[in-house]
Amino acid sequence: MAFTNPQIQTEDLPNVEDVVLKPISKSYLKIIALNGLAFYSLILGALFGLKYLIKEAPFQNNFWYLFFGVLGLCIFSFIMSILAFKKRKYAVRGYDVIYAKGLIVHSVVTVPISRIQHVEESRSWLARHFGLSTLKIFTAGEAGSDLSIRGLQHLEAKSINDFISSQVDGNK
Amino acid sequence: METNDFSQPIRQSTKGIIVIFAFNLVKFVKKFFVLFIAFGVSVFRNKSVGNITPTMVLLALIGVLIIILIIAILKYLNFKFHISKDDFHLATGIINKDNTIIPKSKIQNVYIKQNFLQQIIDVVSVKIETAGDKKSEIEISALDKPTALLLKKKLFKKAQIDTQAIEDAEQVNEPEVFFKVTPKRLLLEGLSQNHFKSFLLIFGFAFGLYSEFKDFLVELELENHIEGLVELDETAILNLIITNVIIVIGVVIVSFLFSVVKTFIINFNLEVVEHQKTIEINKGLFNKVSLSLTPSRIQNLVITTNRLKQYFGLHTLAVKQAMVNVKQQKNFNIVALEKAQLNYLVDKLLSNYVEDKSNVAKPRPYFMRISALEMFIFGVIINALAWAIFGMEMLWINAVFLPLAVLYVYIAYKKAYYIISEDFVTIGSGVIDTTTNILEIHKIQSVKLKQTIFQRPKAIASVVISTASKSVTIPYVQKSEAISIYNFLLYKVESQDRDWM
Missing domain, CATH: 2.30.29.30 (Pleckstrin-homology domain (PH domain)/Phosphotyrosine-binding domain (PTB))
Known part of the structure; x- marks a missing residue:
């Protein structure tokens, strides 16, 4: 067998960018959504639990700020994970x-x-x-x-x- | 035993009982330490707790010792190993009998170790590591040295024959000691280490102590503050500076000592022995280890040095092998190498390696932006801490911090580079240290392209290259460049049917 050692042009190599990537199944979005909802409701539930456990004024007075803050974060991360699905x-x-x-x-x-x-x-x-x-x-x-x-x-x-x-x- | 070819099942040296006994005792004490203390103290204080007298405790203790000793003897009696044609056999277990068989070709590494106790009674332990998970490791804890060496030779020689030419077995060159560290170089190595970590650690500790008893001093001074402003500024500040300076100097000395002692204990009598195909490292003061490096098993090489070390000609070569646990990884460091010796070793471990200076490429200046951001966050934390602990005056540290931060960013960028050659990837990084990472392309396990949402508009991406022992990153290059590196590496790995191990 004759030995050849041709020069490789990097442009000619198989390119990952040319590969058509397949999206995963749409149904997985439901799983993401369900998992997300379960997780966030757990966190929010825990927050409510704290409301009944901790009776101190600073916590009670600011509870709703805290609640909406956490809720906002949850919604944000939920939207992010939905967008990231694509x-x-x-x-x-x-x-x-x-x-x-x-x-x-x-x-x-x-x-x-x-x-x-x-x-x-x-x-x-x-x-x-x-x-x-x-x-x-x-x-x-x-x-x-x-x-x-x-x-x-x-x-x-x-x-x-x-x-x-x-x-x-x-x-x- | 001299003519032993390990074909018949044999036990370890009788001294093994002592080693196993000591080992089990330590394990036992570790497990029940807290219980011991609590129980023992209460018994001795009250003379008796619920009819238990110190004598009974003592008796119980002796009983436990005897039980451990019996277990050790039984373990010793039931621990037999031998070598058949292609496999290593080991039978263990007192009640549950375990029979382990390891094919020689699957043996990754054979270490010879000697801890303090083993040094006293003059035995060594042999550790056989396979490519599997951690559980499949085997340790024979007491063999006399010649037997251990013979065993190692048997295991290693045969293991290599199927991968390498048989001629090796014939021509047995006398192994030569290639490199032996001198105490002077070890001292230099210890001194010129990157002291930042140990410094910070000890500084934190010292600072904690200092601020504890400083508290009321500060309070006293504060009262003075209100009474006479002028008077205080002169003396108090001078005092403050002097105490601070003394503390800093003390910490520096302690951290230097710490590094030097550590270096000495770990690398005492470091010796690199060159064999036909492999390289053997021997080192350690309390824990003597002896390890062999086989070029085909090496995944990454990391060379570390710094400005000061470069001046003294000290280089550290860390060899990363596949599937070696973290504790063992540390032992693959060879410190205090001269540049020439380093090059020789690299050449031996990676055939045909050339550092192709013409191919050097650098990350995008975006790199600096990220390091600057890191420094900024660090700066904010430092400022917040300084402000919270000392108040406004302490913000002068920015005068020190800012130039250092700028220097950091500049040096980090200056030292970052990468070279992709035919068979190797070389990546340089570091700020205080200069780190060079080398890996063979055919040992790559996976390649990853990483891009954050902020890098997208600027078309910048990073490439993460994983081998079986380490992941290295080519940071922040042009996206097109990253893609072409990505394609090239994959092409290389997939087109040449070369084994990674």
């Missing part, structure tokens, strides 16, 4: 898996399939109701380089899982 996207290429997320801090993580140690598909109780699952991809790296793609259609997750598993096994 940013949750993923793609599987022949040699890697890409996952993008985040509104305020947007990140695009790519894990080469050859570096994947194992894949796991997990479904919470709520997710099962909506026919969704989470795909967890583990690498050998620190916790930082593991991926977990939430809110995939169950079948989709399964097929990606199978694809990656076969690739990972094939490499060995």
Whole structure:
């Protein structure tokens, strides 16, 4: 075999920007909303609980300011998480898996399939109701380089899982 | 034992009983320490608590000791290991029998350690680490040194054969001591360390003490303040300055001593031995350790130095391997290396590494904005603290703080750079320290592009590169540049079918 060592033009390399990222399932928005509502109502409930526990004047007098402050924060973070939903996207290429997320801090993580140690598909109780699952991809790296793609259609997750598993096994 | 080839199950050295005993005793005392104190004190004070006399306590204590000793002996008797053709076998357990088998090829590392007790009774412990989770670590706590070395050799040699050429086994070069630290260099190393951390720690402590008993002094002075303004300004301020200066000097000396002693204890007799393919590090005063570094297992190299150290020619090389727990990671530091020695080691650990100066690229000046912002927040906190504790006058610290902050931002930017070459990524950073991070591209585990909402309009992004042991960031580059780095790294990883370990 003749050995060739052609120069690589960086422009010719496969570009992540050209990849059409798929949005995750719309139903996951419901899960985000439900989780969010449960969490915020817990916080607000705890606040009301404090109102009955703490009888001191400064707290009682300013209670409603505090309440609306917290409520405002909750609404803000709720809107943010709804908006950020659109940013949750993923793609599987022949040699890697890409996952993008985040509104305020947007990140695009790519894990080469050859570096994947194992894949796991997990479904919470709520997710099962909506026919969704989470795909967890583990690498050998620190916790930082593991991926977990939430809110995939169950079948989709399964097929990606199978694809990656076969690739990972094939490499060995 | 001399001709042992470990093919038959053997026990550790008999002294192992002592080590296991001591180990279990420490564990026991640690667990019940509080209980001991509380109970013991109350018994001895009242002479008896509910019919329990000091003698009974003493007897109970002796009983516990005997039980621990018996457990230690049983543990020792039930601890057997041997090496078969490709595997290391270990049988443990008194009641629950555990049988662990580790394939030699999966052994990550073999450490030889010796703590204070082990030094006294002249045994070493051998620790075998695999790439799995922490639970699968094996420690044989008492072997005499020749046996341990032989075991290590057996485990390591065979483990490498399937990955490397068999010729290694034939040509056994005498390993040579490549580098041995002198006490003088260790002293310099200790002195020239970045003292900021230990300084802040000790300063905080000293300051706490000082302000405690300073409180009423200040009150006294405040009364004087109202009576005679002129008188106070001269003497009180002078006094204040003198006490402050004395405190600061004291703290500086203590933190220097602290660093020097720490450096000496950890790196005592540091020795780098060069083998055919691997490098061995031996060091430690109370805890002697001996570790081997295999180039293929190394994920990141971090070189640290600072202005002062550069002047003395002191460089620290930290080697990050995959899956090594945090406590062990610290042991992979080689301190007080000369520049030439450093280059030699880097060359040995990473073949063909060249620091390609022509390819140096820098982050965008946006970098400075972020550091400036950090400094601003830090400044606000300092000001708030100073104002809250000392009142308005203390705001003069800004006169010191501002130039330092500006210097910080400037130096941080000046020192930040990155080089992406054919096979390596080199990232430089640091403010007081100069840190150089090197990693091999084929060892990358994942690549991440990060951009905050504020960076979007300016088209700036960061690239985070993770290996199995560490994540490094190329901060704040042009988005297009970041994308092309991203693409290039992925291309490199995915197109060459090279193993990361």
